[in-house]
Amino acid sequence: MAEKMEFQSEAKQVLELMINSVYSNPDIFVRELISNASDAIDKLRIESLSHPELAEYAKNGRIDITIDKKAGTLTISDNGIGMDRDDLVSYLGTIARSGTGEFIRAMQEAKNGANSDLIGQFGVGFYSSFIAADRVTVETLKAGGSESWKWESTGDGTYTIDGGSRAGHGSSITLHMKKEEQSGDDHDITKDYLSEWTLRGIIKEYSDFVTYPIYLTDVEKEKKEDEKEEPVNSMKALWTRPQKDISDDEFNDFYRHISHDWENPLERIYYKAEGTSEFRALLFIPSRPPMDLFYQDGKHGVQLYIRRVFIMNDCKDLIPEYMRFIKGVVDSEDLSLNVSREMLQQDRQTAQIKNSLVKKILDTLHKMRKDQPDSYNKFWQTFGVVLKEGIISDLRHREDIMKLCLFDVSEGDKTTLEDYLINMPAGQDKIYYLAGSSLKNLKNSPKLEAFKKKGIKVLLLGDPVDEIWVNHARKFDKYDFVSAAAENLMLPEGEKEEKKDSEIEKSGLVKKLKDALGSLVEDVKVSDRLVDSPVCFVQKGEEISPQMRNLFRSMGQEVPEEKRVMEINPDNALIKKIADESEKENFNAEDWSHLLMGLASIADGEPVPDGQQFTNLVSKLLEK
Numbered sequence: 047m048a049e050k051m052e053f054q055s056e057a058k059q060v061l062e063l064m065i066n067s068v069y070s071n072p073d074i075f076v077r078e079l080i081s082n083a084s085d086a087i088d089k090l091r092i093e094s095l096s097h098p099e100l101a102e103y104a105k106n107g108r109i110d111i112t113i114d115k116k117a118g119t120l121t122i123s124d125n126g127i128g129m130d131r132d133d134l135v136s137y138l139g140t141i142a143r144s145g146t147g148e149f150i151r152a153m154q155e156a157k158n159g160a161n162s163d164l165i166g167q168f169g170v171g172f173y174s175s176f177i178a179a180d181r182v183t184v185e186t187l188k189a190g191g192s193e194s195w196k197w198e199s200t201g202d203g204t205y206t207i208d209g210g211s212r213a214g215h216g217s218s219i220t221l222h223m224k225k226e227e228q229s230g231d232d233h234d235i236t237k238d239y240l241s242e243w244t245l246r247g248i249i250k251e252y253s254d255f256v257t258y259p260i261y262l263t264d265v266e267k268e269k270k271e272d273e274k275e276e277p278v279n280s281m282k283a284l285w286t287r288p289q290k291d292i293s294d295d296e297f298n299d300f301y302r303h304i305s306h307d308w309e310n311p312l313e314r315i316y317y318k319a320e321g322t323s324e325f326r327a328l329l330f331i332p333s334r335p336p337m338d339l340f341y342q343d344g345k346h347g348v349q350l351y352i353r354r355v356f357i358m359n360d361c362k363d364l365i366p367e368y369m370r371f372i373k374g375v376v377d378s379e380d381l382s383l384n385v386s387r388e389m390l391q392q393d394r395q396t397a398q399i400k401n402s403l404v405k406k407i408l409d410t411l412h413k414m415r416k417d418q419p420d421s422y423n424k425f426w427q428t429f430g431v432v433l434k435e436g437i438i439s440d441l442r443h444r445e446d447i448m449k450l451c452l453f454d455v456s457e458g459d460k461t462t463l464e465d466y467l468i469n470m471p472a473g474q475d476k477i478y479y480l481a482g483s484s485l486k487n488l489k490n491s492p493k494l495e496a497f498k499k500k501g502i503k504v505l506l507l508g509d510p511v512d513e514i515w516v517n518h519a520r521k522f523d524k525y526d527f528v529s530a531a532a533e534n535l536m537l538p539e540g541e542k543e544e545k546k547d548s549e550i551e552k553s554g555l556v557k558k559l560k561d562a563l564g565s566l567v568e569d570v571k572v573s574d575r576l577v578d579s580p581v582c583f584v585q586k587g588e589e590i591s592p593q594m595r596n597l598f599r600s601m602g603q604e605v606p607e608e609k610r611v612m613e614i615n616p617d618n619a620l621i622k623k624i625a626d627e628s629e630k631e632n633f634n635a636e637d638w639s640h641l642l643m644g645l646a647s648i649a650d651g652e653p654v655p656d657g658q659q660f661t662n663l664v665s666k667l668l669e670k
């Protein structure tokens with residue numbers, strides 16, 4: 047008896063989206079199912095390395111696609127690992143992947159047509175069957191197992207599992223195709239997926255590099271006796287051919303095949319290493335970020351082949367975390383075919399390959415920056431924030447990575463550190479930066495006023511990772527990084543204008559404000575960095591900035607209460623006015639000090655400590 051079961055709720059939502067969306071590229075379901083079939087054969091082969099009893103099954107992997115026009119079905123069949131009952135429930139009945147919620151939201155928001163891209167990026171492979179089918183049947187037998195199973199669903203939120211009739215190990219996915227007239231005018235499923243020629247074209251286009259043969263059969267077509275079976279795909283390992291013989295289209299097709307991306311890559315790296323370690327690499331820099339770039343369990347790394355034999359996907363040991371945007375293939379001549387993930391981590395050769403790849407990738411980026419600035423800017427916008435992690439984690443290449451960084455500055459266009467140094471005014475011997483959470487706030491920060499006046503540029507660091515690497519690196523070339531928000535800034539030329547024994551000092555305002563604020567601030571001082579603004583906060587000593595504080599808090603770490611120094615501008619009209627007031631009998635130091643503190647917070651792009659109190663204060667003071 048077939049047992050009826052419910053999809054997990056997220057899986058249900060994804061399915062619903064699949065069924066009700068409009069696709070610019072409905073073809074992707076073919077690619078996704080072939081990719082699953084190929085993965086299943088890979089898995090069996092890898093499993094057989096540690097389970098010799100499976101070795102017999104793991105030979106002669108193949109994928110068969112069968113068209114049955116009369117029945118209106120398309121079947122994608124493999125002789126891979128297969129699934130048992132538990133596998134069917136956990137793999138096809140649920141989606142256990144972080145980011146599913148975000149994916150669902152993005153799908154719901156996407157305008158018509160953008161959806162295929164999202165599906166490709168997220169990789170909801172199997173469910174894409176429902177783009178073209180209104181019922182899907184899976185017949186499967188796990189390699190080494192004895193019971194076969196039949197899984198079936200119409201995508202309505204439930205599925206059934208029953209005993210199956212498959213004789214050999216592997217899986218067959220049968221799509222009962224939607225009828226065109228049922229799919230409505232909006233749907234783009236006008237193509238006849240049961241046409242041999244259509245399918246042949248799709249397979250060539252998207253799955254030509256699959257390493258197992260894909261055979262296509264139309265059950266209605268009689269086979270001639272002497273007809274030899276010919277796979278549709280070429281299975282050629284592109285990276286083994288000389289670069290000059292490979293066309294741009296072939297490279298791009300290959301990239302799309304391994305990355306599931308829909309667009310062409312931004313740049314490719316073809317590399318043949320000889321000498322102590324012999325390997326070939328074909329790597330790509332995508333033109334846009336994958337969804338999982340910042341997920342903890344995101345799929346990073348390259349495909350590892352050893353002497354043309356596929357070993358594993360997402361091999362993280364060959365590419366450092368901070369280059370996780372790189373997609374591609376590495377094919378080693380030297381590693382052992384039985385290598386496991388654990389062995390790779392300790393292997394000396396793996397470390398060598400990794401080091402050469404890092405060098406090669408950095409070289410390529412340097413070249414891009416010099417020769418194709420537009421492309422490089424696009425790269426930087428997309429992946430710069432990831433690459434910067436390398437300044438923290440990769441000491442050996444730190445300087446090299448820093449040279450690749452592009453920074454916004456207080457005035458003018460983005461700059462590299464080298465250009466920053468070249469353009470420093472005479473007398474400047476430090477690299478000034480201001481870290482914060484938004485570029486707009488940074489650009490308008492009162493802390494920059496004195497710098498602007500002296501023609502000194504300040505790097506504006508708006509990414510959370512910035513403050514961390516700045517604290518790690520501390521220097522570039524021989525120049526120290528110094529925060530423009532630091533308390534005792536010694537700006538060059540030592541031409542600190544002779545501080546007039548100002549009205550402010552005489553009024554005793556500083557002390558009054560300080561007394562009123564008490565422990566809320568570390569100190570109140572007369573500023574020599576402010577030019578126009580009335581007030582700002584600066585950091586005492588090696589204090590951490592408000593942004594870092596928020597970051598640490600969000601990671602659940604304890605951070606000491608912050609102590610900020612409030613600086614007031616003696617030349618500012620408001621401050622002068624408050625100073626006058628402060629000499630009066632009824633001066634309300636409490637109100638004025640809190641008002642100034644609120645203004646300083648706003649200038650930093652931070653919320654005022656007590657919004658209600660601040661609003662009341664402003665209203666009250668305005669009334670006066």
Ligand SMILES: Nc1ncnc2c1ncn2[C@@H]1O[C@H](COP(=O)(O)OP(=O)(O)OP(=O)(O)O)[C@@H](O)[C@H]1O
Nearest residue numbers: 082083086128129137138168169170171172173217
């Ligand atoms: N032909 C198949 N043979 C064996 N297992 C399969 C097959 N197709 C799917 N599965 C199982 O179902 C799981 C879910 O498949 P699905 O295509 O939704 O995602 P995925 O393959 O894990 O991810 P991606 O599509 O991004 O590679 C797979 O991980 C695999 O375990």
